Amino acid sequence: MLTRWCSLVVVLLVSNSAFGKQNETDANIHYFHEGLVISPWELSLNYGKNSIDENGYASTVRNSLVLRAVEGKNGNDAIQLKWKPKDIKTEWGGIDKNILTATLTNTGGFIDLSSVKENAAIALDIMVLSPPKELVDWTIESEWNWKQRASFPLKNVLKKLPKKEWITVPIPLKCFDGGSVNFSKITSIMQLSTEGKMEIVLGDIRLSALPEGIGC
Structure with a gap:
């Protein structure tokens, strides 16, 4: 596991690095695959302000959000994310949501999903260890612009999943x-x-065909 996560850290820090399967894997479809972030995608906490160390660990202020490498589905590496908010405020007095956010961002360009948005989904392999207490948002963004975002609410989905079992959850692009x-x-x-x-564990994150009968 440590070897794979050392590769992961290098991929995060050097977007043009050639490691693992990233050159063999289509970055338009696969974003986190078999324990590796696919270049030029970058995994981070707090929008890149909290780095992942050589042991596959990162945390935001006062451990409000902690990421660690764990063994995942089918023996591949995965990431465990644990939220334990400490009521840290922004300078304007609101909850600092940035320190409670994990992101996968394209550091080298963008992908065009316009032709498949009606019949494709973001598929994530996920294991719920502790279901959410508050609203959960899965947000996508275009052109690195915070004004160009849209979110999908995940709280009800995650609360219905069985604990400590791997499930593939599709989020329709539409x-x-x-x-x-x-x-x-x-x-x-x-x-x-x-x-x-x-508290959850995330395995592969990828684009997939939208299963029949899945709506918003």
Whole structure:
């Protein structure tokens, strides 16, 4: 596991590095695959302000959000995310949501999902260890612009999942259509946040065909 996560850290810090399967894997479809972030995607906490160390560990202020490497599905590495908010405020007096956010952002360009937004989904392999207490948002962004975001509410989905079992959850792209996202220039495929306690493990994150009968 440590060897794979050393590779992961290098991928995070050097976007043009050639490691593992990233050159063999389509970064338009796979974002986190078999324990590796696929270049030029970058995994971070607090929008890149909290780095992942050589042991696959990162945390935001006062451990409000902690990421660590764990063994995942089918023996591949995965990331465990634990939210334990400490009521840290912004300079304007509101909850600092940035320190409660894990992201997968494209550091080298964008991907065009406009032609598949009606029949594709973001599929995530997930295990719920502790279900959410508050609202959970999975947000995508275009053109690295915070004004071009749309979110999908995950709280009810995650609360219904069995604990400590791997489940593949599809999030239809069309469910993000109510925001101001430019689907032809997607630059962040995941901005995952909650203001309450929650603990999950994430495996592969990828684009997949939308299963029949799945709606918003």
